[in-house]
Amino acid sequence: MNSMNNTINEIKAALKPLKMETPAFRQIAVVVKPDTVHNALSYLKQKGFTQLSIVTCVDWIKESEFELVYILFSWTEGIHIQLRARIDRDKPVMVTATDIFPGAQYYEREVHEFFGVEFTGNEDAAKPLFLEIWDDLPPLRKDFDPQAYSDSKFPMRERGNEFVSEIGGHDDE
Amino acid sequence: MVLDEKDNRNVWEKIGDYFSANSIWMKWYCTGCGAIELPPTMTSRYDMERLGMGPMATPRQADVLLITGYLSTKTLRRVIYSYEQMNSPRFIVAFGSCTINGGIYYDSYATIGRLDKYLPVDLYIAGCMPRPEVVMNGFNELIKMIKKGQAKGWKHYQENYEWYKKNQLDSLGEVIIKDEFHE
Numbered sequence: 013m014n015s016m017n018n019t020i021n022e023i024k025a026a027l028k029p030l031k032m033e034t035p036a037f038r039q040i041a042v043v044v045k046p047d048t049v050h051n052a053l054s055y056l057k058q059k060g061f062t063q064l065s066i067v068t069c070v071d072w073i074k075e076s077e078f079e080l081v082y083i084l085f086s087w088t089e090g091i092h093i094q095l096r097a098r099i100d101r102d103k104p105v106m107v108t109a110t111d112i113f114p115g116a117q118y119y120e121r122e123v124h125e126f127f128g129v130e131f132t133g134n135e136d137a138a139k140p141l142f143l144e145i146w147d148d149l150p151p152l153r154k155d156f157d158p159q160a161y162s163d164s165k166f167p168m169r170e171r172g173n174e175f176v177s178e179i180g181g182h183d184d185e
Numbered sequence: 186m187v188l189d190e191k192d193n194r195n196v197w198e199k200i201g202d203y204f205s206a207n208s209i210w211m212k213w214y215c216t217g218c219g220a221i222e223l224p225p226t227m228t229s230r231y232d233m234e235r236l237g238m239g240p241m242a243t244p245r246q247a248d249v250l251l252i253t254g255y256l257s258t259k260t261l262r263r264v265i266y267s268y269e270q271m272n273s274p275r276f277i278v279a280f281g282s283c284t285i286n287g288g289i290y291y292d293s294y295a296t297i298g299r300l301d302k303y304l305p306v307d308l309y310i311a312g313c314m315p316r317p318e319v320v321m322n323g324f325n326e327l328i329k330m331i332k333k334g335q336a337k338g339w340k341h342y343q344e345n346y347e348w349y350k351k352n353q354l355d356s357l358g359e360v361i362i363k364d365e366f367h368e
Binding site for chain 1: 258259262285286287291292293295296297298299302341355356357358359363364367
């Protein structure tokens with residue numbers, strides 16, 4: 013537990029977070045300003061948090077903000093750390109983490125595809141990853157209406173009298 | 186697809202249908218859910234080989250394309266590719282409720298609503314999930330349909346190719362597969 017407290021104090025001193033909490037055993041959640049995310053990630057990596065588990069995004073539509081979430085893990089300490097930063101929803105731009113964690117490439121492409129966040133310094137971030145030939149708003153934004161998109165693209169079965177006659181008209185054997 | 190009940194096969198087609206009904210090779214397209222129902226169907230518990238059915242490795246050698254579960258637009262492009270590689274007579278068995286009306290993914294931006302708008306489905310096995318008993322029952326039904334010459338989806342696809350192609354293009358944009366792993 014001591015090493016945990018030491019880590020918390022060190023991180024607090026180095027990152028100067030807006031908010032810091034320990035939601036569960038050996039887990040730390042840190043909220044930082046978006047322009048310090050890149051520094052924070054490189055600091056945490058040289059602190060031993062060498063595994064970037066995920067980069068994802070939360071759409072806070074009422075506050076008009078996106079929240080980027082980075083989850084890191086330290087194999088030496090056994091501590092998870094969650095780094096969060098809020099960016100403007102209308103012009104979502106974040107500095108890429110691929111120069112620190114090359115594996116962030118796919119997460120950033122995913123976040124770009126599903127939320128439309130631009131990652132400066134990552135040339136491949138705009139390449140399509142899961143969706144092929146996408147022609148609408150990024151689909152995981154809260155203002156995207158999946159039902160309307162689905163109705164316009166994928167017609168459903170018309171339900172009329174033929175459904176009843178299908179049941180009634182089955183006289184096999 | 187409305188089945189034409191009239192049997193206008195000639196004698197050679199009848200013989201061909203009789204033999205193909207008794208020796209069915211299946212390609213399973215199991216990228217949706219439901220693939221787990223097929224190992225018990227195939228192995229000793231239900232043993233579909235007693236109906237003369239067996240799994241096949243590639244669509245070019247298969248008679249039946251079994252499509253399980255939901256289909257995303259991305260998967261549907263690959264399914265259409267696989268189907269068009271198959272030799273006639275070829276049959277599609279759609280498995281699970283997602284192939285009928287989208288199932289629980291009815292409002293998804295990524296999965297299609299109904300499969301028979303894009304490919305001719307000969308037989309639906311409804312359920313979420315259909316258990317192996319139902320799958321066996323469905324295969325039995327398919328064999329009967331082939332023997333009677335009622336499984337005419339592939340002919341329907343040839344005759345209404347423009348209609349199917351138009352639906353495919355309307356929903357998918359284009360059917361050609363382009364991704365970075367195939368370049």
